[in-house]
Amino acid sequence: MEVVDVCAGRVRTHNLDTIAAELSPLLISLITEGIALNTNGSVYHPEGQSEPEVFGSATERAILNFGVKLGMNFDEIKSKSTIFSVSPFNSRRKRRGVAVQLHDSQVRVHWKGAAKTILASCQWYMDKDNIAAMDQERIFHFEKIIDEMSKEGLRCAALAYRTFTDEAFPDIPESNLVLLAIIGIKDSCRPGISRAIQQCRNAGVKVCMVTGDDLLTAKAIAMQCGILRGTLDEPANTAILASEFASMSEADREEIAENIVVMGRSSPDENLLLLEALRKKGHVVSATGKGIRDAPSLRQANISLAMGIGGTAIVKECSDIIILEDNFTSIVKVIQWGRFLYTNAQRFLQFRLTVNASALIICVVVAVHSHEIPLNVAQLLWINLLNDTFGAWALASEPPMDNLMRRPPVRKGEPFITNLMWANVLLQVSFQVSALLYLNFHGESILKLENKSLDQANKVKNTVIFNCFVFCQVFNEVECRTSYQGNTFSGILKNHLFLGTILVNVILQIIVIECLGIFFYTARLNLKQWLISIGIGFFSISLPPERRSYIRRKRLIKSWTCCYRKRLKENNLEADVDKSEE
Template sequence: MVRKLSACETMGSATTICTDKTGTLTLNKMTVTKFFVGKEHIKAESNTSISAKVLELFHQGVGLNTTGSVFKSTDSCSSFEFSGSPTEKAILSWAVLKLNMDMDQVKRNFDILHVETFNSEKKKSGVLIKNITDGTIHAHWKGAAEMISRMCSHYYDREGNIKPLEESDKVECDRIIEGMAASSLRCIAFAHKQVTKAEQEDHEHMHGNVPENSFILLGFVGLKDPCRPGVKKAVEDCQNAGVNIKMITGDNVFTAKAIATECGILHPNLEVDEGAVIEGEEFRNLTDEARMERVEKIRVMARSSPFDKLLMVQCLRKKGHVVAVTGDGTNDAPALKEADIGLSMGIQGTEVAKESSDIVILDDNFSSVATVLKWGRCVYNNIQKFIQFQLTVNVAALVINFVAAVSAGEVPLTAVQLLWVNLIMDTLGALALATEKPTEELIKKKPVGRTAPLITNVMWRNLMAQALYQIAVLLTLQFKGESIFDVNKKVNDTLIFNTFVLCQVFNEFNARNLEKKNVFEGIHKNKLFMAIIGITLVLQVVMVEFLKKFANTERLNWGQWGICIGFAAASWPIGWLVKCITVPERPIFSYLRLNKRCYNE
């Protein structure tokens, strides 16, 4: 859904796309596929081997430290419905179906004293609870595995024994986290501690922040969020179009690398992408010079915050890139506004993100982002086609009338005829060229960029060739037409007018392709173009043959119509020959600026 029309054209010039991972590159349908108690891997079918104490602590950590909910389905007493974020729903579903958690019972047994909600800076959420039966107070944390494990000094084994977390154990925990991340799993850790009486007397711990030190590690879960079908092809298409894809995610660096490799953003051989992966904190702490030097090499930013995303967009824009950004959260609003094109998510996106964006991706799919890029290129290209076509009309008309007025004191094209030409060329011509659909050749081109001129050297070559041909033909008819074709002045003026209009109609075919020689390729697919050409020709016949008084024309015979069509049709071979001439990519006016600068020096 396009909220700002100009964004379509801008997207055609995009050089970099900064995309989220969850829900955009992936399906955002998470399931728990791995489970560890402490350092021990637990099979899904072997949950009975876990002690009741550890299970109870997991029930507390999942059921009370969550923003989701569990409902019993009305259709069946044995089935459940889950609400919340995809991560919360996956963990709740796993706890209820695999760990036999009764969420209502857990809530009845405990009072919640304080909640620390999840945020993108801390990457974790916490809760302080009181056991109604014995009055003991417990704290639970859940979040990014490496951050939770740093808070822990001990860990539980499957029998419920508490063991000290030695250096070797920490290394083992890191290996578990990295192993899950390498398998494209999001690793979530759980930690617990019973608050001591001394801590209970501390008002800040009771009613302020949840304590964050000396916790006991409960274990880890690995959540699988598969890549969307077709996302790798979409990323490849964008890269072939010369657009850099940068993935910005809150996941740890190992998960980010695995997903980016799976999507085609990184190469399987990471040595090829040296310096392409960075963490948000490292990027944030770089000096301005180092950040500007490195920003173009980065393809993946892990453990990033919304500020890191905004900082990257600002750096890329300073480097001259045209930046598109995807976002779904309220915190993404600054980056969406800062970007040249803000793309919000229609399903997971918040209203704040949507209001800050230019285009809403209704299916939250990166393939749709690639489609926006393709159609943006098409819109930009169609604008160029129409500008080339319209400039040809205006240059020819201006030169013909000016030369005729200066030399003979009268103009061959009357005011009504010029208005007619502008009417059919500005409306029907624009509609015909604007209906061209994207082609594979278009998406394979390099992006235009921020400073590239709208009128390229190719366009100047095409329009000048056609304009010069039309001027030569029409001035010849103006000064020699009466004697060449043995007609009176009024018929000769009608020949000039009819030839001029038909030249524009035939030149519309040339304008369909700025560079390709075969201007008829794919024309059968654009039925609207052919219909508009047909309507234009019918209106021109009516103008010449039946509206003589209004248009100041004279009826033409079949031979005279054939002459006009012959002159107009010659624009096709001329267009073909002109496209054999190569032109430099550097804008022609840049040479004039260079010469002026050299002269001044």
């Protein structure tokens, strides 16, 4: 933050390097005194350096740097006076004041805060070296300057003072003040913020700006960031004063809460009212903050995020997630990785359901029919070992996909296993069970085992079934990694860890079949039998065209529904207009 616009002593300038020459010494003295004494920050002059180091909050540092440009000697001003009373800043009063005892036995009060709040308490203003009365024309003039600064996206603050004789008072006087200066502080949007907000919008996440700044300032900043787009399709009440929102009935608040994008001059209580209204409408609400005033909202939000650098200890205590970089773009990463973990859990569950259901059905059917099990205990343990280690590792290695941020959020109460997952599981289980049962009952003729003994033929047949089942799961992993994409092999060559895991899986299966038959009760297979095993497994991934058609139908139905709702809404609006005209 930095001060970029100043109005003081009938002078308004954007060039702070020359402002000291344009103001009178008395006015500069009063402004620098107010800045140095009425602050929580500090200025340190290191030895051997010309530029001082400024400490404090972002706003305090901006105002202190403005004082330094006016020639403020921070330590000297502090040493010439004694602060005996402080009125701390709070979000409702939006001002901070101090009462100081000067060396000439005078008492001087300095106030700093929101420009319109301070202006309302002023009866005079500094006109160069003189104090002039504040008439209606001057009030209108200063209000116009504040509005101009606010429309440029500047945070407007004002400095005022009042001098008393040596007297004691319990509370610092807040009225009949003398206006010293109105300053505009620029808080530039960070690089990438507009793109991050657009990504949130594409992901179905609505970004709302709830701030203690003036509504004009908030709207200007929201336009710069892309929160407000200024388009004709934006609903009414997108920007509102917090006091107006709080004065509404509970039913009215719930009705317009979904339309609000910017809320200015908001206090912690009013933040809570908006949050509660959104939650009552069934929305999942996330809140971000860094100051103490944000703590109540963070406690009540479904998901709370605190700033790691500028956040206070109590805010970090109340939050679910701490953003180390203090950057909104990190929230996009939080959303993306949250969806990625959710999708990964769905992938693995779909994979495990397919494996377990297929193995169970095959073993039960064959056991009932032939009173024997095609997959023995050692083979089932090996299948579980491959799936629980290499299968999970392979699916977890898939990086977050770009389409995650183009999908709508999962609504509260939606089933974890979606219809698409059930469809994939049903198709895979049906194919694997059908193929392997057919191989079990007709394996002797398919594999040309009529000339072998019964025991040897059963051993080879069961080995082929075991091998086919493992390769079905290998290719099932390939399908599960892109459950929500049309192209099964999309980006597979870029994921070296996934390919390496699949390769290790295949090599271990070859070793088991060819070298460890004594432990798994398997027979060595010839080239034809290996090709049959791999072919049956590979054929399982020829199912995605049906899945893609399902996705296309689902998207088409969704687009038709959206168009229908939009057209219905327009017709309703036209009907309302016709009724009003009648």
